[in-house]
Each structure stands twice: as C-alpha cells, then as structure tokens.
Amino acid sequence: MATSAVAQFSDTYSTVKVVSESPDLNSIPSHYIHSTSLDASPEDSKAIPVIDFSHLTSNQSDQWYKAIQDLGEACEKWGFFMVVNHGIPESLIREVIEVTDKFFNMPEEEKKRFEGKHVLDPVRCGTSFNASKEKALFWRDFLKVFVHPEFHCPSDPRAFRDIMLEYCESSRNVTKKLLGAISESLNLDERAIYNALELDSMFQIFIGNYYPRCPQPELAMGMPPHSDHGLLTILIENQVGGLQIMHEGKWVNVNALPNSLLVNTGDHLEIFSNGKYKSVVHRAVVNGRATRISVATAHGPSLETTVGPASQLVGSTSSSQGARYAAMKYKDFMYSQQSNQLDGKSILDRLRIHGN
Ligand code: OGA
Ligand code: NI
Numbered sequence: 001m002a003t004s005a006v007a008q009f010s011d012t013y014s015t016v017k018v019v020s021e022s023p024d025l026n027s028i029p030s031h032y033i034h035s036t037s038l039d040a041s042p043e044d045s046k047a048i049p050v051i052d053f054s055h056l057t058s059n060q061s062d063q064w065y066k067a068i069q070d071l072g073e074a075c076e077k078w079g080f081f082m083v084v085n086h087g088i089p090e091s092l093i094r095e096v097i098e099v100t101d102k103f104f105n106m107p108e109e110e111k112k113r114f115e116g117k118h119v120l121d122p123v124r125c126g127t128s129f130n131a132s133k134e135k136a137l138f139w140r141d142f143l144k145v146f147v148h149p150e151f152h153c154p155s156d157p158r159a160f161r162d163i164m165l166e167y168c169e170s171s172r173n174v175t176k177k178l179l180g181a182i183s184e185s186l187n188l189d190e191r192a193i194y195n196a197l198e199l200d201s202m203f204q205i206f207i208g209n210y211y212p213r214c215p216q217p218e219l220a221m222g223m224p225p226h227s228d229h230g231l232l233t234i235l236i237e238n239q240v241g242g243l244q245i246m247h248e249g250k251w252v253n254v255n256a257l258p259n260s261l262l263v264n265t266g267d268h269l270e271i272f273s274n275g276k277y278k279s280v281v282h283r284a285v286v287n288g289r290a291t292r293i294s295v296a297t298a299h300g301p302s303l304e305t306t307v308g309p310a311s312q313l314v315g316s317t318s319s320s321q322g323a324r325y326a327a328m329k330y331k332d333f334m335y336s337q338q339s340n341q342l343d344g345k346s347i348l349d350r351l352r353i354h355g356n
Helices: 017-021 061-077 090-104 108-112 160-185 194-196 267-271 330-336 346-351
Strands: 050-052 082-084 123-127 142-150 203-211 224-226 232-237 243-247 251-253 260-267 282-284 292-300
Touching: 017 061, 061 082, 082 224, 090 142, 090 160, 090 203, 090 232, 090 292, 142 160, 160 203, 160 232, 160 251, 160 260, 160 292, 194 282, 267 330, 267 346
Parallel strands: 050 082
Antiparallel strands: 082 260, 123 142, 142 203, 203 292, 224 282, 232 260, 232 292, 243 251, 243 282
C-alpha cells in the first residue's frame, strides 16, 4: 500500500483544471484537503516595500543612493518588494499571461506531450508540485521551462516562443540590474554577484502556474510555504491575488500595484550574503471566484557554480562573522529541492553552519 493518499492515480495524475471542471463540483476531492492550510489569518499590509526601478538607473546621486538603501532594507527586512517603472511594457506582460492561459487551455492530450519525466527535463508540465511524493495534492497545474542559458519552449501554442523569448530577456535584464544594486547595498562592487556566480550563464526558469477556481478554497492550497532556490524570482499575475509572504511570523497578502513586478529573494542570495538577506517564505492560496494565473521567472547562478558566502562578507577576525552556510553546487541544490516535497526552507537548513 503506497503511503500517498493519491495512489489511485498510478503513472499520471489528472490536472486540477480537469478536476475543477467536473460538473456540479461543490466540494473538493479528499486528496486535495490540507487541514492545516489556512490556520493563520493573513493581514493586508500596505507596508510592502516598493522600489522605483528608474531611480536605480538615475544619475541623480541622491535618488540613486536612496534607492540602493531602500532595496537593501527590503531584502533584509522582507525578502520581498514590488518594482515599478521597470520598463517592461504592460502589453508584453499581458501577452505572457494570455499565452500561458492558452497553454493550460489546450486539450489534455496536447499538454501531455510536454509532461517530461525527470525534474531536469527542460520542458515539463504537470499538476501539484511533486504529485508522487505528496500526501495531499496542491490546487495547481504548472509548466516549467528552462529558458537560459539555453532557450527551450513548448512548440504550442505557436505564439509562445516569441513572447517567452522577449519576456525572459527583459526579466533577466531587470534582474541583473537589481542584483548589481543589491551588490552595492552589501557594500560590494556592482559586479560582485554577477562575477562570483557567473551570471553570463545565469540559470533562468519560466514557471507558469494555473490555479483554477476552487469550490472550497479554505481547505485547499495552491502552493505550500516554501522559499525559492536561486537569487531573485520575478512574478506577474492576471490581476487575481493569491500570493502571501511570511513577514515577522505572520502571513501577509500581496496586493500587487498595477503594472508592478513582484520580486522575492531566493536561497542563494541568503547564502551569498552570509545570511544578511533571508530568502522569504511564501505560499499561494486559491479562491472561489476566479482562476488565477501567475508566471514566475526564477533567476539563479550558473548551474555549475558552487555557491557559498561571499568571501568579503565572511570576517577574518575572531570578532566577526564566520561562514554561516556550507557551499554547494547550485545544480545539486536545485535538483534536491525539485525532486523532494516542497517544504519551507528544508534544503537551505541542511547547509546552515551552527555556532556562526
Ligand atoms: C512559485 C511561487 C507563487 C504564486 O512559482 O515558486 O511561489 O503566487 N508561486 O503563484
Ligand atoms: Ni515560490
């Protein structure tokens, strides 16, 4: 007897989109129930940091300096911020969401062609997170595509390729600029993160998330509490909220400003900064009103880089901080996270060096 509550599906799992479209669905199947899912009541915070991207490129030094300070503080206190005036056209963001919606709306047999078998397959769609390992499934279908340093893309819908190419390049450019500013906020050279983590071949993943309307949203979970691997994740959505971040021990709803990018710090920024900047724990909740679509672009070091704390941030005197994390190859870290159950910061926790 398999331990998984979903053992009735052997090789493949029905998408939650299909489940949600069953006629007269008034309650969710029992293997989608997360009894402790919505225990804490979330807050609506107006205090989520907002970074004006144009100030990071401004040549007015006061404005630039303040933006660097604000960014450093956002990384330290929140691990999360919204970026405005980022220069990515609103129309492109809309197209990304629309074509992702089209992908999930293709007939199930068509999507099956992109199912992938292994967590390192460059194009992989499926349901939940790791359905074969989970006791209860998440109310989410996904598409994950490796888009840099090598670009991959599902062959359908046809329009996907050009839109994905353009958006992923724009989001890499925003990320590089933010990471340069974050380097400076750590009192390092602007190129410090770029050079140490070999961002010429930064690993970038496009993740489309599809959370159908759910008849019992309080019992279901879109994505469990987790932190992202990598450095920065940029998220856009179809104007239906659902992202929550953990801040000072409480869940906070993210109500996106119009045309903003939602950015969270990842585990490798925590490691590189030797714990000064923490990767933020976040989750996705679902709702009974509308289907939510989000697209995350995750940006990490080059896969072959072994990432440890920056040497400049690890003190050499006895009174200063030693390395607080063991180094690990990014590819191994990523594989480990993707092939297990998604569980808070469990992979990062294994690298923590206690006593420092
Ligand atoms: C993710 C993620 C949250 C969301 O894809 O890693 O955290 O709001 N998504 O869809
Ligand atoms: Ni995430």
